[in-house]
Amino acid sequence: MADVIKKATRESYGEALCELGAEHENLVVLDADLAAATKTGMFKKQFPDRFFDCGIAEADMMGVAAGLASTGKLVFASSFAMFAAGRAFEVIRNSIGYPHLNVKIGATHAGISVGEDGATHQCCEDIALMRVIPGMTVLNPADHVEAKAAVRAAAEFDGPVYLRLGRLPVPVFHSEDYKFELGKGEVLTQGNDVTIAATGLMVNEALIAAELLKSRGISARVLNIHTIKPLDVELLTAAARETGCVVTAEEHNVIGGLGGAVCEALAGVCPVPVVRVGVEDTFGMSGPALELLKKFGLCAENIVEKAELALSLKK
Numbered sequence: 001m002a003d004v005i006k007k008a009t010r011e012s013y014g015e016a017l018c019e020l021g022a023e024h025e026n027l028v029v030l031d032a033d034l035a036a037a038t039k040t041g042m043f044k045k046q047f048p049d050r051f052f053d054c055g056i057a058e059a060d061m062m063g064v065a066a067g068l069a070s071t072g073k074l075v076f077a078s079s080f081a082m083f084a085a086g087r088a089f090e091v092i093r094n095s096i097g098y099p100h101l102n103v104k105i106g107a108t109h110a111g112i113s114v115g116e117d118g119a120t121h122q123c124c125e126d127i128a129l130m131r132v133i134p135g136m137t138v139l140n141p142a143d144h145v146e147a148k149a150a151v152r153a154a155a156e157f158d159g160p161v162y163l164r165l166g167r168l169p170v171p172v173f174h175s176e177d178y179k180f181e182l183g184k185g186e187v188l189t190q191g192n193d194v195t196i197a198a199t200g201l202m203v204n205e206a207l208i209a210a211e212l213l214k215s216r217g218i219s220a221r222v223l224n225i226h227t228i229k230p231l232d233v234e235l236l237t238a239a240a241r242e243t244g245c246v247v248t249a250e251e252h253n254v255i256g257g258l259g260g261a262v263c264e265a266l267a268g269v270c271p272v273p274v275v276r277v278g279v280e281d282t283f284g285m286s287g288p289a290l291e292l293l294k295k296f297g298l299c300a301e302n303i304v305e306k307a308e309l310a311l312s313l314k315k
Contacts, residue, residue, distance in 0.1 A: 005144075006169035010108040012147035013165050014039025017076060017106075019148075020155050021047045024074055027155070030065055032058045032079040037167075038108045040078045058083045062091040062103070069101040074155060077103060081110035081164065085126035096160050097133040104154045104161045105130075111251035112279060112296050113168040113201065115289035122284035128256025130162040131229040137182070138229040140164040140250075140258075142203035144172045146226060149180030157182060166251075168289045170201045185232035187239075191219035194307045195239040198249040199225045199258045202277070202298060206249050209303035220307060228258055233265045240266055245273045245310040249303050251293075254278040273313035275306045 021027050021043055028050045035041035035053065044051040054061035058079050065077040078084070084107040085092075096103045107126060114122045131138050139154060139161060141147040147165065154161040188203070189210050198206035203224045210220040221239050225232065240246050246266070248259040259276035266272060279296055293299055 005172045007144040007172055008167055008169045009141055009144065009147035009165040010037070010039050010167060012144045013106055013108065013151055013163070014042035016148040016151035017043040018046050020152065021050065024155065026072060027074045027076070028052065028068055030054055030061050030075065030077040032056055032061050032083065034079055037080070038078040038106065040106070058088040059091045062088045063095055065103045066091070066095040066099070066101050069096070069103045070099075075103045076106050078106035078108065080121060080123070081107035081126045082121050082123035085129045085162070086123060089129055093133050097136055100135050100159055102158055102160070104163060106163050106165060108165040109167045110164045111166065111200070112284050112292045112298060113166055113251060113289040115167070115292060116286050118286035119283040124251070124253045124279045124284065125256070126162075126164065127228055127250070127252050127258065128260070131261065135159060136229065137161045137227070138164070139182070139227055140200045141226050142200055142224055143170055143174055145174035145176060145178050146180060149178065150226065153180055153182045164200065166201055168201065171204050173204060173207065180226070183227050183230045183232060185235040186224040186226065187235070188222040188224055189220060191221035192243060193219045194310055195221045195223060195243045195246045196249060196303060196307065197223045197225050197236060197239075197246060197258065197262055199228060200251050202249040202251055205298070205300045206303055208300035209307065212300060212304045213307055218307065218311070225258060228261055231261050231265055236262060236265055237270045240270045240272045244314045247275050247277060247303060247306045247310050249277040251298055252278055253281060255281055273310050275310040275313070277303050277306050
């Protein structure tokens, strides 16, 4: 059996920017003194005249991005999720979201898997912050292939986009011919007992959980929710009606992220038990990424436990 290929989605982001830069002369990339970490350094090396380092001034960078976008540039502005979504929130809201400018925010190092950088850098609130901005599209790809496709989809979309990307290498499970469709979720496994709606690196954990549940005689329908806003309500509603219960899985606070979005979407049209897997309203801590994911319950075993709970709550 071939070894599973693993790649961090921040690497995919850098590669995609280089490809798009060759296709779009109006594409420019901004960074906040983190080009080596966000992988925008790849673009800088290939297109130095279209790369701008704004220094450790993320709010200013978003203002520059807004200005460039207003002149017709296709702008990608990058930093760690904590600083891109958190420190620069007001400028994103008022200078990018309000005028609906064509700025793409490449937010890397999201979630607990930042690891040793600790709680100050482990942003588990960014999805909640970004999805409440009117008109903001929020993407959270699950692997290398999907991340590259998501960056391309963001570039082709006219309007602000938040791209959530990770530091930790994750398994690549999509084939190269995968067709990414913004706003449409993906059915990865069929099942009739429980729906597992996952996003980002938790999608692979959901696939592992589905196999574990299968060994217990439970069939799980795994959905890859790569677009958190706009949410694929039709797909979610159909799955909820057919399985009767849902588990959400995300590397984010259980408040305000995918779990919250799914509950909001289903409550009025298809009220079924929804059990959330995520960071339980707490800050992170320093440690090896894989160990932290286990500690905070961001793993297949916890998804299985929550799936069994969801099944017990069915009417």
